[in-house]
Amino acid sequence: MVPLRKPLLRTLKTALAYSMYLIPPQESEVMQGAGSIRKLPALMKARGVRKPLIVTDSILMELGLLKGLITGLDAIGMPFALFDGVQPNPTIDNVEDAYALYLKNGCDAVVGFGGGSSMDCAKVVAGRVVRPHLRADKLGGYMKVMLPIPKRLPRIFAVPTTAGTGAETTSAAVITDPAKHTKYTVNDFMIHPHFIVLDPELTLGLPPFFTAITAIDALSHSIEGYIGAAHCRVCDIYSEAAVRIIFENLDKVYRDGRDLASRGQMLLASYYAGIALNRSLTGYVHPFAHKIGGMYNLPHGRVIGAVMPPVFEYYGDTVHKRLGRLADVINVSTPDMSDSRKAAAFIEALRGINRTYGIEATIPELKESDFREIADSIHWECIPYPVPRIMDDEDVFRLLRTLKG
Ligand SMILES: [Fe+2]
Structure with missing residues (x-):
């Protein structure tokens, strides 16, 4: 059950997205x-x-x-x-x-x-x-x-x-x-x-699999806000930098955990992604991951890795342009490609990370009998988030069936 009607929900989300512009940026002192x-x-x-x-x-x-x-x-x-x-x-x-x-x-x-x-x-x-x-x-x-x-x-x-x-x-x-x-x-x-x-x-001591699932979490932080309604020019700069740095350095730190320079870059990317997330908020990926991770006690990054591709595909043409720009950032596009083909190439690059670093594309732990509770949690958590496209029950159930595999 969607707790609010879609038009009302859309208006509320737009108002909340614009209200983010009223909030002064928060600053921290950083030692690096x-x-x-x-x-x-x-x-x-x-x-x-x-x-x-x-x-x-x-x-x-x-x-x-x-x-x-x-x-x-x-x-x-x-x-x-x-x-x-x-x-x-x-x-x-x-x-x-x-x-x-x-x-x-x-x-x-x-x-x-x-x-x-x-x-x-x-x-x-x-x-x-x-x-x-x-x-x-x-x-x-x-x-x-x-x-x-x-x-x-x-x-x-x-x-x-x-x-x-x-x-x-x-x-x-x-x-x-x-x-x-x-x-x-x-x-x-x-x-x-x-x-x-x-x-x-x-x-330096972070094992390869944890290196990968934490990196994919940082990726999701840089992408979710980037394709949502609350993104801004400054956050876009942080998001694009984070995506580029992660794609350039993940393989290096996965293969050689002692690579201090690349570890430093990954830490910086995670920090940049956090800045973007803090201002641009999240979309559906995190509400799915919070509920599924909490319910079955699964690592956050593992669930994020599985959830991102199908959720981004669900958003459809509402995010093609923005995901297409990220495809340009990581060089998986060519100038003659349409936005939809670029977006597909970017989503495929995310699937490639899952395959390369052993992050499961499905979540077999999901139980059909839990779908109702999961959907309710997702709807409620998502109310303030400036998502590109609003899901109803059927959309959530379909995605959950896809994720179950
Ligand atoms: Fe996260």
């Missing part, structure tokens, strides 16, 4: 380059931080990835608290546990260190600090942290160790509700990280 994590403690001290809470996962701790940061904090005598219990899809309990640790230790800043899960968890912990009466499950939706304007928001530091989520530069965080088998999004400008560290040394 190999070894830049070692400069973070001095930056924190200079910004008046007394005791940060580091939010990360146990695997990164075991891998010793936090050594540079912890050694640096010890060297300047800055105390810190550590929460290393973030799960691959961060849960409400992860946020609540980290928040309890923040309070217990009298912290005044958060550091999200890891993939999107750790950064998202840290961002929502900061939201909890200024909205102590709202448990993490009540922060879902829009502007729950900002209104009324909080007096003091902890400084948020984001340190990505994968090149894909863009969580270091978005004002959104995805939290999983295991009881309801779903994910929900906290959308609020106040959880936008204030400081970002892009250190490619931290991504």
